[in-house]
Amino acid sequence: MAKIHVSTTVNGEPQEFLCDAEQSMLDVLRGPLGLTGSKEGCGSGDCGACTITVNGRIVCSCLMLAAEAEGQKIGTIEGMADGETLHPLQQKFLEHAALQCGICTPGVLMAAKALLERNPDPSEHDVRFWLAGNLCRCTGYDKIIRAVMETAADMRGAAR
Numbered sequence: 001m002a003k004i005h006v007s008t009t010v011n012g013e014p015q016e017f018l019c020d021a022e023q024s025m026l027d028v029l030r031g032p033l034g035l036t037g038s039k040e041g042c043g044s045g046d047c048g049a050c051t052i053t054v055n056g057r058i059v060c061s062c063l064m065l066a067a068e069a070e071g072q073k074i075g076t077i078e079g080m081a082d083g084e085t086l087h088p089l090q091q092k093f094l095e096h097a098a099l100q101c102g103i104c105t106p107g108v109l110m111a112a113k114a115l116l117e118r119n120p121d122p123s124e125h126d127v128r129f130w131l132a133g134n135l136c137r138c139t140g141y142d143k144i145i146r147a148v149m150e151t152a153a154d155m156r157g158a159a160r
Helices: 025-030 088-095 105-118 124-130 142-159
Strands: 003-010 013-019 051-054 055-062 073-075
Touching: 013 025, 051 105, 055 105, 088 105, 088 142, 105 124, 105 142, 124 142
Parallel strands: 003 073
Antiparallel strands: 003 013, 051 055, 051 073
């Protein structure tokens, strides 16, 4: 079977790769592109550990065919920080100990970032609803929700 050539943008950088027709975006990210931050928790789109953004929308990369990345703008956890400077969400997750084993953390952070880009003043209900597709077996979610809510408040204060 012939390989498919894909040209895309990942974390603001042009990327090209070859993939099989049935290969997932998660497989390409973790394989040829060497971006191992996105995790495979379930392989069926149920856990959110592999969450990335495609043109600003959250997507489970285990459900996206790599060939669908052609011409798209992909965002992964590796692109969240600005060099050595953590994104405010990443910093708050550390401050609140909103992570434990780390399997779900990249997906939760990507989904939370997308939420705050869309809605800089979410209610707690909004945050819980938005993150409902990201399962965590370790933290119980309260620390995650508090970290997102405080980040939103801090970012709104900085924007003034």
